[in-house]
Amino acid sequence: MYCANILATYTTDIVHNIIGTEFNTALLIITLDSQRIISNAIAVLVIKMVNRRTMLFSTVTVNIISFLATAAYTYFKGQGQLPPFLDHPGVGVALIHIHMFTIATGTVPLPFIIAGEVFPLEYRSLAGGISVLFLSSNLFITVKTVPFFFGTLGIHGAYCIYAAVVGYCLVVAYFFLPETKDRTLQDIENEFRGRPLSPEEVKSTQSLASWKLHHSKDRRCSSPVV
Template sequence: MVRSLQKKEEGIDLSDGQISLIASILTLVCLIGIGLAACVTDKIGRRWSVIIFNIPIIIQWIILYFSYNMFLFMLSRVIAGISAGAITALTIFVSSEYTNPKTRAFYLNMITTAAPALGTSLGHSIGIVLQWRTVALIGIIPAILAVVIPFFWVESPHWLASKGRFEECEIAFRQLHGNKLNSERELQMIIKMEKTKLKLANETNCTPTLKRLFAAFKRKYFWSLILMSVFMDAYFTAAGKLVFSTLATVILEDITGTSDVLMYTLLVDGFIVVGSCMSCYLIRKTSLRTLLFSAGFFANVVLVVLSACLYFSNGQNYFKWINVVLLAMYFISINAGPYPLLEAIYSEMFPLELKVYSFTLSGVLLMSSLASTIMLLPLMVSTMGYHGLFLLNAAIMSISLVYIWFRLPETKGRTLQEIEMYFKTNNFDVDEILSTEQSKALM
């Protein structure tokens, strides 16, 4: 659609600034969606929130199909952005509440990386082959499925426990996980920990969620988590996942110097899917930290090499393929480790009753920086070239990984309660903490 608007097809005459605004506004208004998701899911639960926020996605596809002026383009993108922000937050955080500790990272990888990689690849391919209005109609199909499927869910046991609905929590948890010994232990841990938190909240008059959030503002652990999320946000922004998924054909045309980029797009997207599938395998065979940092630093090296190749490129056809292959290798590495694992960490690191609110605070920086990169990409490329941009990105990613290296424990196989306890007390042992005066650290 962006390339079509730039070529002024169908008589639609928009300036470059208007087109940049259309391309970036979706990401910017995601902040509204994240904030709404926090309020709605806290009040009515996870299941109905997913249904409610997917309905506008259907509406915006229809509006986009009939768009011929700036107002309609912006309206569709604003609706899409609000819904996408909410769905992104719910997808990351809700998914972790439905899976068990041993398979949580694997399923989160499937949901947040592998499936979106397939969807993005399909979107890029049919976006090149088909007219973008036809693609908008096709987009209605998964949106309808996203509305229908949650009707068959049970409510999140963790959310039920956080609201003091412990009998419903037990029923929902056993429907999801059965009644094996490890599952029963996790269930009792959830109930014990949430009962303790509710008791402390009543004693300190912090029962409403917002009061508990303001109480968390006074705790060192909370700002430590926010700071780590800032470095994670910086990594996501510099890594270019959203920029490439949004402007893939534009970037490939610039790098290769040709508008015939179908094969290049299929190659890069294919490797993104390969990297996502590799991650599903590797995440079951190795520790979270090992995979995150080995794949992350390797991706940085590839990006530096790509920067050098772009700088010394002589315009020959073989150099085009070298650059595209290096870009594909970069996305294999980034999708095999950092992308899915950092999203999994996001779902684990914040306290249960405050996680979506906490992500709203962190998301201000994340969504603002992502929107800015899309809007400012043409200016940055014209100023420093793709070689300079990729070198700058590699530096930011390296600094972010170093900080995360020192702050992140190994969370694979840990329950959400154990992880929450560690970030609050530097100790994974929930039973030990709850049986001592240190239980006050839960507030």
């Protein structure tokens, strides 16, 4: 999600820094939106066939590469050291589209899918709330710091920082994120525990679920009086 916030919020600034101010930014935004719709549709199909970890690591790795490639491209372009065959708007357009493709196929849909599979039912509400808190904080910090980074470090410096942050998150996910595709919530919980539930714990969990089932009421009105 980190990179999605940047590209969606500061598209014009990114286009001007990577390609130039003379480029038709409106046309590029239209093509990016169209590509994102197509990429989202592809992601829906691929997610059903590919393991979550495989898809996450492959798309995020390409995303990091696109960050670093864009940083190198803008740096050498600013220094006037690009080879003639690379000093073309098409290269910048390709870099931005690759970035968008990795966002639409991996970094945006997968966190929501995995969050719906990895949290145990007993703690899903709490864990979901904490996840949304971190997501909102990430969005706020990213949106507010991009102008500062672009102004002081340039887009190449900012993109290197973003690549490092995303890379760190990918390493953490590699060690701590289990595979969730085609697995039950109990299997995933057992992996986090490092052992299966004991018969007593299973009985306690079933009793708690049964109590919630019999004591919860389907309230169709928000008023506590009704």
